[in-house]
Amino acid sequence: MSDTFHQNLSQIIKILKSSPGSITVQNIQRLSNIYKFETFIEKLNNTENLKRLSIAGKILVIDIDFQERRDGKLLVKDVKLILANNNNNFSYFNSKTNENILVNSLTKYENLKIFDDILESLSVMDNFTQDDFDLFDYYMNIYEYLKSHGAVILNYNNKFEILFEDKFKIGLINDDSLSLSKITNDFRLDKIMIKEVGLIIETTKVLFAPKDFLDIITLSEESVSIFNANDIYKCKKSQEITLQGFEFYLKGLVWIKKYYQTNLLKLPKVFTLLLKYDIVIEILSSLKEQFNVIDKFEELENEDLIFQEFQEKNEESVIDSDQHFITISSLNESVEFKSDLEILNAKFHIDTEESLSQFNDRIIGFKKLLLEYNLLELQ
Secondary structure, eight states: OHHHHHHHHHHHHHHHHHSOOBSBHHHHHHHHHHTTOEEEEEEOSSSSOOEEEEEEOSSEEEEEEEEEOTTSBEEEEEEEEEETTOOOSOOOBOTTTOOBHHHHHHHSSSBSHHHHHHHHHHHHHHHHOBTTBOHHHHHHHHHHHHHTTSOEETTGGGSSOEEETTTEEEEEEEEEEEEEEEEOTTSOEEEEEEEEEEEEEEEEEEEEEETTSSSOEESOOOEEOSOOTTOEEEESSOTTEEEEEESOOTTOEEEEEEEEESOGGGHHHHHHHHHHHHHHHHHHHHHHHTEEEEOTTTTOSSHHHHHHHHHHOOTTOOOOSSOEEEEEEEETTEEEEEESSGGGOEEEESSSSOOHHHHHHHHHHHHHHHHHTTOSOOO
């Protein structure tokens, strides 16, 4: 009975959140109640007929000063957020534009969708903050920590999320499976933890990475593959070049659009690894587009014998043939290109201390070689 009630209640809340409605006092109060905030309205002593709608949680209060139009919609004059624990470090302004995101969420949109996202984030910080672990502080620590690793925007897109290098959006989320460790002022892990809260990271484009390799909790189990090891490909422009992929990511690739992380200090390394994988997979996909898969039993002549000789040859032997071969093999940590055209031999290690820019420079150099052999299209 209880389980059925909670399931029905969750479904009702989901429906209400999917259509948050226009920007009226009643709709703001309704949304606030979903997140267990209390609301009350008072008249302000002024000549502009201003009213104040206050939204109160355990430690936060949001004051919305407004005039109500005849159609019931609000003319918002100002919005402020106050924390009862006197935390003056928390900011609700965009770090790039210095705009108040609370005001923007109620003045720049036709409905309450963005304000709903804001309330959801604030409810996590407000409900789960403890005396010895302030999540409002923690949110600001995410921003301060990532600033030393790249370009960061606080409160991006009028939400309580942090944009890193234009590629990753980071926020806080409530989930029963997660737990979050406190970070000290000098960015070390503390023993103090909060259960049912973690970091949610959303990528600005779909990325791919080997499953179970990045120490993250992926929200997708959908596997993808670049090459089938049984397939052989012929170059569209140069029929004498044959391509085959081997052992390509033995654990399988999964697509990543959102994922969970419980350790803030691991974010920069994971971001770098994901972007390195993205660079490698982009070149593999572009390379594959220049080849057609063939029926190796009908269309191969003596290439299979030459190919076997190529695989078994030692460094000093030379293959006397007009046919050329490229093989791509991979484990989780590296991708290796091998060819009888020795200039195309290359190996790219993913999980190293090599910076993303250095890694990308090597990839660019390799792409230039592939272009010389008409194995890539100019972008």
